[in-house]
Amino acid sequence: MNIGKIIAVVAVSALLATNLHAQTNVGFENGFSGWQTSGKNISIDNSNARNGKSCVKMGPGYAVLSQHVPTVPLAVIQFTGYVKVSDTLTKAYSFVRFFNAQHKQLLEYKSGALKKITYDQTGNYTLAPPFTAYMEIGIATDAQNKGNVYVDDFDIQNNVGAPKVYRAPTCNLDQYMRPFWKGDTVYNETVLLYSAGGKPAIGKLLYMPSKILSVKKFDLYTTYKSGVDYKVDGNVIERLEGSSMPFKADTSFDRKTDLAWYNTQSQWVVVTYIHNDKWSGPIPQYKGNRMPRTIAKLRAKQPLKIAAYGMSITRGMDVSGYDDVPPYMPTYVSLFTEQLKKDYRYKDIQLYNAGLPGSVLDWGAQYADEYISALKPDLVILDFGMNDFWRYKPDQFKGYIQTIMQKVKAKCPKVEFILLSNMKFDPDYVLDSDKNKVWYLTNMVGYSHVLKQLETLGAVNLNMTEISDVIYHKKKAKDCIANPLHPNDYIARWYAQGLTALLFDLK
Numbered sequence: 001m002n003i004g005k006i007i008a009v010v011a012v013s014a015l016l017a018t019n020l021h022a023q024t025n026v027g028f029e030n031g032f033s034g035w036q037t038s039g040k041n042i043s044i045d046n047s048n049a050r051n052g053k054s055c056v057k058m059g060p061g062y063a064v065l066s067q068h069v070p071t072v073p074l075a076v077i078q079f080t081g082y083v084k085v086s087d088t089l090t091k092a093y094s095f096v097r098f099f100n101a102q103h104k105q106l107l108e109y110k111s112g113a114l115k116k117i118t119y120d121q122t123g124n125y126t127l128a129p130p131f132t133a134y135m136e137i138g139i140a141t142d143a144q145n146k147g148n149v150y151v152d153d154f155d156i157q158n159n160v161g162a163p164k165v166y167r168a169p170t171c172n173l174d175q176y177m178r179p180f181w182k183g184d185t186v187y188n189e190t191v192l193l194y195s196a197g198g199k200p201a202i203g204k205l206l207y208m209p210s211k212i213l214s215v216k217k218f219d220l221y222t223t224y225k226s227g228v229d230y231k232v233d234g235n236v237i238e239r240l241e242g243s244s245m246p247f248k249a250d251t252s253f254d255r256k257t258d259l260a261w262y263n264t265q266s267q268w269v270v271v272t273y274i275h276n277d278k279w280s281g282p283i284p285q286y287k288g289n290r291m292p293r294t295i296a297k298l299r300a301k302q303p304l305k306i307a308a309y310g311m312s313i314t315r316g317m318d319v320s321g322y323d324d325v326p327p328y329m330p331t332y333v334s335l336f337t338e339q340l341k342k343d344y345r346y347k348d349i350q351l352y353n354a355g356l357p358g359s360v361l362d363w364g365a366q367y368a369d370e371y372i373s374a375l376k377p378d379l380v381i382l383d384f385g386m387n388d389f390w391r392y393k394p395d396q397f398k399g400y401i402q403t404i405m406q407k408v409k410a411k412c413p414k415v416e417f418i419l420l421s422n423m424k425f426d427p428d429y430v431l432d433s434d435k436n437k438v439w440y441l442t443n444m445v446g447y448s449h450v451l452k453q454l455e456t457l458g459a460v461n462l463n464m465t466e467i468s469d470v471i472y473h474k475k476k477a478k479d480c481i482a483n484p485l486h487p488n489d490y491i492a493r494w495y496a497q498g499l500t501a502l503l504f505d506l507k
Contacts, residue, residue, distance in 0.1 A: 039063030314355030
């Protein structure tokens with residue numbers, strides 16, 4: 001299994017969201033306009049361009065080509081460029097450096113040596129650290145070079161995934177944050193109507209409904225009619241012939257290719273209904289007695305700083321607000337933070353989302369100080385795993401989590417942690433014939449076990465692995481997720497509700 005290819009799928013999906021292109025004069029057709037240079041031997045060359053007529057020639061010796069780009073803290077950054085050298089002894093390096101408003105360098109990423117005699121792509125995909133005001137992106141050559149380095153076709157994408165404008169949710173967030181395991185009314189439960197073998201498209205509800213209050217399109221703009229668009233038998237909703245309700249057929253999904261990707265964003269219907277039966281799965285419990293410093297601040301209405309550190313799920317990818325589609329529901333960490341403000345009746349709770357789509361735990365452990373300790377947080381949500389189960393056994397996963405915790409506690413002794421065991425990926429994502437499938441699944445379950453073992457005073461666990469497993473069996477995975485690795489609004493609400501239950505006693 002090509003791990004690099006797997007991670008690339010996640011990273012590429014991130015880049016399908018809104019990108020803010022920040023660079024100028026990417027092909028150097030306007031000379032050095034928009035670029036900074038240093039070193040004696042750097043010029044525009046019209047004989048070695050990859051595209052167009054111009055490129056940059058650097059060397060012999062040391063030279064630097066860079067562009068300064070304003071950005072914001074914790075922005076997702078992507079840049080690529082193309083480099084070739086005149087001989088195999090000549091070397092160059094790409095870099096991205098982040099600076100604060102006082103021009104102090106906060107962090108640098110530097111590539112390995114670039115030394116191919118044909119154009120080779122270089123670049124980075126990463127996160128701007130806290131307090132970033134601008135970044136410097138470019139190419140530097142080796143001072144010992146006797147030959148030349150050629151550079152062309154830069155692409156710099158700034159604040160990847162950030163919406164151009166903030167859209168207020170069109171759903172009722174008070175309803176959305178009512179715990180699914182309590183009460184008798186479910187609001188806008190997602191269902192992917194699914195046709196197998198040419199039969200009518202159906203879907204299951206989590207509970208047995210005693211009364212259907214509404215069935216709507218996911219965007220909430222269209223309401224469907226019983227007897228015209230659908231019928232309900234027990235907890236099964238069936239799409240009627242001629243209805244405009246969206247649905248998917250079994251032939252819509254690739255079941256022959258291993259790691260088959262799909263996107264079901266906004267193709268669900270949402271059902272609001274009353275039920276009499278009870279939730280039979282794991283119930284998130286109040287664990288405030290293990291989080292004394294966080295609870296003390298909340299009860300005293302003191303400033304509380306929350307940092308969420310993780311991956312695309314942390315960032316909020318494929319939740320409707322992140323994807324800029326109605327009903328524009330916020331990310332799970334935002335829902336959680338806003339609910340704490342409501343429950344404890346004060347507003348001085350700050351959230352910093354340090355989720356990097358595609359990130360893995362070794363990156364998280366390596367840069368914990370730069371991204372988390374620097375914030376001096378009171379509470380850290382650690383949310384990794386969905387990009388790690390391809391490679392790390394549970395004991396390795398545990399070791400990386402412990403490293404992050406130890407690093408942050410060394411700089412922030414009073415910090416407390418929520419350790420998040422992630423939802424399961426769609427089991428259809430990996431073929432049964434894949435010899436690694438059991439290993440992948442075992443790793444995910446194993447992660448939930450080791451995170452539970454790490455519970456102690458100042459660290460608690462929310463086990464979405466167990467919760468999602470029950471939900472997938474009562475409904476189906478595709479009712480709850482936008483693609484094999486990312487939750488939709490429905491499962492994201494379980495995350496937010498579960499996190500809130502850890503710190504606010506619902507009794």
